[in-house]
Amino acid sequence: MRSIGSTKGLKNLTKFFEIIKNMIEDIFKKFKIKAKKSLGQNFLVDDSILKYIADYLDLENKNIVEVGPGYGALTQKLLDNSPKSLTLVELDKDMVSILEKRIEDGDLNAGNVNFKINNVDVLKYFPLIKNYSVIANIPYYITSPILRHFLYEVENKPANMIILMQKDVGDKILLGQDNNKRYTSSVLSLFVAKKTKVIEIASVPKESFIPSPKIESSVLFFEKHNLYDDIPDKKFLKIIKIGFLSPRKKLIKNLNKGGFNKSELLKIFSELGMDENIRGEILGINDWCNLIKKL
Template sequence: MKKNYENSLKEIIKKYNLKPKKKLGQNFLHDKNIISAIVNKSGVEDEDIIEIGPGPGILTESILKNKARSLLVIEKDDSFEVNLKKIKSNYRDNFDYLINDVIDFDFKKLNKKEYKFVSNLPYNISVPFILKMIKIRRIIPWKEMILMVQKEVAERITADLGTKNYGRLSIMVNLNNDVKKLLNVKPSSFIPRPKVESTVIKISPKNKYININNEVFEKIVKTCFSQRRKKVKNNLDQLNINTISLLELSNINPDIRAENIDIEGFIRISMNYEELSKENFGDF
């Protein structure tokens, strides 16, 4: 049965003369079992779905066959438009597509539905896309994201405190989201085969820390991880602030590294930084 999906993908590639573009991080998923698992775990029936980088549309058609209320796909590569038009002719009432770079796309243009994102993301946009979506959730109130990413990216996002993979990405994504690994995917599930394994993750918003200044928080996290091997005090010395006072107020040991500070520790640092900055320089 798996072979049928692979043949179907190869037929689409041949029919429309489609060629995976390495510069766009394109690897086309053909494994029927993986596609079914993604769709089943996403719960697409009667949901408004957005898919990023549909490519030949194998996952796309599976989402539609499983009775999504609506499906919008956003594809950067216009060579796939002919096939997307064909899909639209079969699903006129609940399918649409946009030829656009999702990293630059203005989501304010969309209706404010509670979308689910279900995507096999192109490898080269996985991190910027995820960071963008967690930033703009107040603009587009997405319900959850089920995304295929590189296994290495999934491990960074889900990394535990104090490990080598724990860093800016882990903190920014987990600040107001729960993240769960759903399944690992082997290179043989794709055409062409990538050199790395992939992982499907689910990101669900939890709105735990909604009153913090996200811009200041991100600045603090980025500064603290600017040189991983340095003590947190040395990294924060880049800022125009009394670092010793900042860390004392935040109950943070100045001699530890950023990888040993949890999310609540970074929140304390960012909030105290904001207050000290106002005292020293007024509103900033």
């Protein structure tokens, strides 16, 4: 994992950040645009981490969907990697205008890439392409809905995703990836673990953004797997929600409250070698899936 905060020559990086920030502020002044708190906008301006994200995957001749491109700081770096197509999904009409103007002025050069901008809410965006990657710098307050959207709701699901998110949310997701740890699971970590293997590829300090958020950030890489495809998604999501109705209560009590027969639950728990006093947060993804198959 890369940590920008521990990079040598931090003073030089700080000076570099200031130069980049001044350049961005010039762009904002030109278009009379400010970051909108209502949209949770924090623009990543650290050139080294932007390049790291763009170069992490082999993008040549691949289909890419960039969510939340803003003014296009990452966009050109993605284009430089010669993808087959690059589709931008941006809700803010003002940012779309900036992107279109930068393309018109030659600030963004798409070259031979099949390039498209969609001015749409990402939760209403359903990709038509079947083999693609998602790269996203998203408002932190919609991290969970966006993950659910791409992992469960779209018909054509991405092969992998790189997502910049709030560090504590990323940590919660990562804990759910380790089936040997205790007291780690949550609805979020489980619905992610059912569909993807996740690793943290970079940590990003708040000073790397304009405006600076109050929290640290992480960049996570999600890779699709099909280990639990034999369990219907609707059934899986319904049962884990029931299991966490009261996270600190016994799992059997939550499941019984959610409509499952207690005697049958005790029998299933015994068959699986599970403690009847266990709480849902203690179970990892494998244990949860084994339980759900019997319910």
